[in-house]
Amino acid sequence: GESVGLHLPTLSVQEGDNSIINCAYSNSASDYFIWYKQESGKGPQFIIDIRSNMDKRQGQRVTVLLNKTVKHLSLQIAATQPGDSAVYFCAEKRKGAQKLVFGQGTRLTINP
Amino acid sequence: EAGVAQSPRYKIIEKRQSVAFWCNPISGHATLYWYQQILGQGPKLLIQFQNNGVVDDSQLPKDRFSAERLKGVDSTLKIQPAKLEDSAVYLCASSRGTEAFFGQGTRLTVV
Numbered sequence: 021g022e023s024v025g026l027h028l029p030t031l032s033v034q035e036g037d038n039s040i041i042n043c044a045y046s047n048s049a050s051d052y053f054i055w056y057k058q059e060s061g062k063g064p065q066f067i068i069d070i071r072s073n074m075d076k077r078q079g080q081r082v083t084v085l086l087n088k089t090v091k092h093l094s095l096q097i098a099a100t101q102p103g104d105s106a107v108y109f110c111a112e113k114r115k116g117a118q119k120l121v122f123g124q125g126t127r128l129t130i131n132p
Numbered sequence: 133e134a135g136v137a138q139s140p141r142y143k144i145i146e147k148r149q150s151v152a153f154w155c156n157p158i159s160g161h162a163t164l165y166w167y168q169q170i171l172g173q174g175p176k177l178l179i180q181f182q183n184n185g186v187v188d189d190s191q192l193p194k195d196r197f198s199a200e201r202l203k204g205v206d207s208t209l210k211i212q213p214a215k216l217e218d219s220a221v222y223l224c225a226s227s228r229g230t231e232a233f234f235g236q237g238t239r240l241t242v243v
Contacts, residue, residue: 052230063136063223063234064175109174113230118163119188120225120232122174 032129039100041126043093043110052113055084055095058125059106067095067108097128105130134158136235138224144241150212153238157205157226163187165232166199166209167223175223181207214242 033039045053051072056064070077070084070093077084083096093110107125114121137156145151157164162183167175178197180188184204192199196215201207211218221237 054231056234061236063225063236066231066233069231118182118227119177119180120165121177122167124174 029124030127030129032131033100034131035100035102037100039095039097039104039128041095041097041108041128043095043123045091045093045110045112045123047112047114048088048091049114050112051115053084053086053093054111054113054120055082055093056109056111056122057104057106058109064109064122100128100130102130102132104128136224136226136233138222138235138238140238141236142239142241144243145214147216147242148213150210151214151240152211153209153222153224153240155207155209155224155235157207157224158228158233161226161228161233162204163227163232164201164207165223165225165227166207167225169221169223169237171220178209211240214240216242218242 054069055067057067058064068079068082068084070086075086081098085094097104107127109122109125111120111122139154143151164181166178168178169175178192179199181201184201197211199209219242221239223234223237225232225234
């Protein structure tokens with residue numbers, strides 16, 4: 021069935037290194053993608069989004085890359101800090117729909 | 133801008149009891165979502181409102197779950213009767229267009 025999934029459930033990186041979190045999606049009709057960060061005990065927090073007519077978008081310390089050919093999305097976090105420790109979810113919206121579908125999440129742990 | 137407000141933050145009930153959650157979305161946001169997030173999983177959409185109309189409730193267990201948004205602003209989600217597997221965090225989110233903003237959620241424990 022259609023799904024938004026993540027390649028790795030956990031990721032551990034050294035403080036100061038760059039992190040890359042990956043996400044695969046299967047619905048070619050999806051035209052909008054969002055990365056959310058969820059800290060313990062809190063709701064998901066918007067990080068960055070990208071539309072399907074783009075292949076890259078940059079924010080503050082974060083970059084999202086979209087490869088529509090292989091239906092792959094990635095979130096790059098530069099110079100990872102302890103405050104980046106959280107679970108990261110990718111989510112998709114399908115063209116013409118408001119429904120936001122989430123993947124399972126990747127837990128990012130920062131080692132000092 | 134005030135965020136999405138949810139209450140209560142925590143709730144513990146016995147199975148077969150009923151429970152209700154309340155959500156106040158961000159002012160002006162026409163779209164309101166209720167998600168269920170089981171521990172270790174991503175949020176799963178239960179119901180989506182556009183103003184006071186239901187857009188999608190395909191994954192709402194309608195035999196026990198109900199939700200309303202009578203005036204197109206606040207919303208309540210009810211479970212009656214609750215089952216053990218309903219233990220989860222219930223997240224409310226609102227949107228004016230593409231980006232959805234989430235509340236802190238209500239953590240429900242059914243014992």
